[in-house]
Amino acid sequence: MERQSISLKWLFLGSLITNTGISFIWPLTTIYMHEYLHESLTIAGIVLFINSLFMVIGNYAGGFLFDRWRPYPTILLGITLNSLATGGLIFWHGWPAYPLFLVVSGFGNGIVMTSINSYATLVKSRKSSYVFNVLYFMSNLGLVIGTMIVGFVLPLGITYIFMLAFALFVLFLIVAIFFFNVKVPKRTADPTSKAVQAKNPYWPQILLLLLTLFITWITYEQWQSNISTYMIHLGMTVKDYTWLWTINAVLIVVLQPVLTLFDDWLLAHLNLRLNLGFILFASSFLVLIWAHAYWSFILAMAILTFGEVLALPAVSTYVDLYSPDDQKGRYQGFVQVFASAGRAVGPLIGALIIEATSYKTVFVGSTLAIILSVAIFATWNRRKRA
Known part of the structure; x- marks a missing residue:
């Protein structure tokens, strides 16, 4: 039915x-x-x-x-x-x-x-x-x-x-x-036609945001792959590493419901939420550059998690707001594609850089890559809004 x-x-x-x-x-x-x-x-x-x-x-x-x-x-x-x-x-x-x-x-x-x-x-x-x-x-x-x-x-x-x-x-x-068998509004045009794609004036900033998401996931994957070996290299244990993800999970479960209480304000300041979230992401790698003690890894994970809960859900919201009604699924598909692509190549890119140079090069590169990409997105976004 x-x-x-x-x-x-x-x-x-x-x-x-x-x-x-x-x-x-x-x-x-x-x-x-x-x-x-x-x-x-x-x-x-x-x-x-x-x-x-x-x-x-x-x-x-x-x-x-x-x-x-x-x-x-x-x-x-x-x-x-x-x-x-x-x-x-x-x-x-x-x-x-x-x-x-x-x-x-x-x-x-x-x-x-x-x-x-x-x-x-x-x-x-x-x-x-x-x-x-x-x-x-x-x-x-x-x-x-x-x-x-x-x-x-x-x-x-x-x-x-x-x-x-x-x-x-x-x-x-x-x-x-x-x-899940729900009534869907009728499409007014073929969502793959060039004419329909040309009607969306927000596509450039959506693409820039998706590229920022792609880079962010490449850096995020360092936490799920290469940072574990770095911590062990510094004398920490696998248990120390897994506890970081426990902290990540607890913070997300606590913070996300709090954010929903301020949903109207966050939606009105969506660009600020995105920019701040990605900058916090970058800042977590800035901490790792000088990290040697376990508490510094906990601090970096906490900063990363704050950035995660601010930025990642907001990407889907932004894309939904600025995508045509007859292409909602296609645009949400793009969000998942760019995120999955970042997850796919992240561990390999990080490993290659580490083998050629060092862990700190990955941390510096991650910081600069996110800041540069979000700066380009924010600048273009501000220009178009003006």
Whole structure:
């Protein structure tokens, strides 16, 4: 039965379920392939890169199908692919079945994540900034819940992890079947035509913002890959490193609901929110340049998290505000594509720079790259508004 509009509670629940299910699988990839399947770290890195590449393709496909086909079958397609891939992993998780199912799951995840953000643009009962803030909160809450559960379930066997992920994706599929079939306003034009693209005068600043997002995710990935080895090089432990992500998760869970209380003010000052958030991102790497003691890494992570909760949800809000009504899915697809692309190449770029120079070069480069990109975006944005 077709509904008049998407209910926020089901949209938020879908984001929570999806991100919890994803977090059962992606953190284990390198460890599982290296320790259980006895493949090299290089092979594990290549598999992760291919998985990210297919997620990028899924992001674009999700936005394209959302606009050109229909939202309802698009998100069902993505969830079905996720369900089939994780269901297959329950029975076949050796080599090469594991990486093949992982790639299918990455493609499905790409479609689902773009579809959820695109569905958010259809919500009329609340401002888009509020919706994207809560979606970001739910996605991080899902990651926290998922990684916590993995710690308890993994000792029982990897099969149980895949069973849990499969059960969650099937649950989301059931929710989507009953509650995501909503009425969508008719498009007035072909969203891929050059004439329609030319009608959006905000495309240059949207592109500059997306490039800033891409660079930001490249730098963010240093935290999830190369900074762990840097901390161990300084004499710290893996436990010290994992505690940083606990701090990150707790701060996000605490800060994001607080931001929603000031949603009207933040929406009215959206450009300030974006610029400040990205500058805080850059500042966290500035701290790392002189970081040697553990407290300095905690400080850098806290600054990074403040920047994250300010900037990342605001990107989707900005793109939604300045994208044509008949291309909402396509533009949200762009947001996911640029973010996924940054995540895909970030670890490799960082590793190459570290091997050629040093960790501090990465930290200095990350600081300068973000500041330069956000300065170009802010300058262009100010000019166009004037």
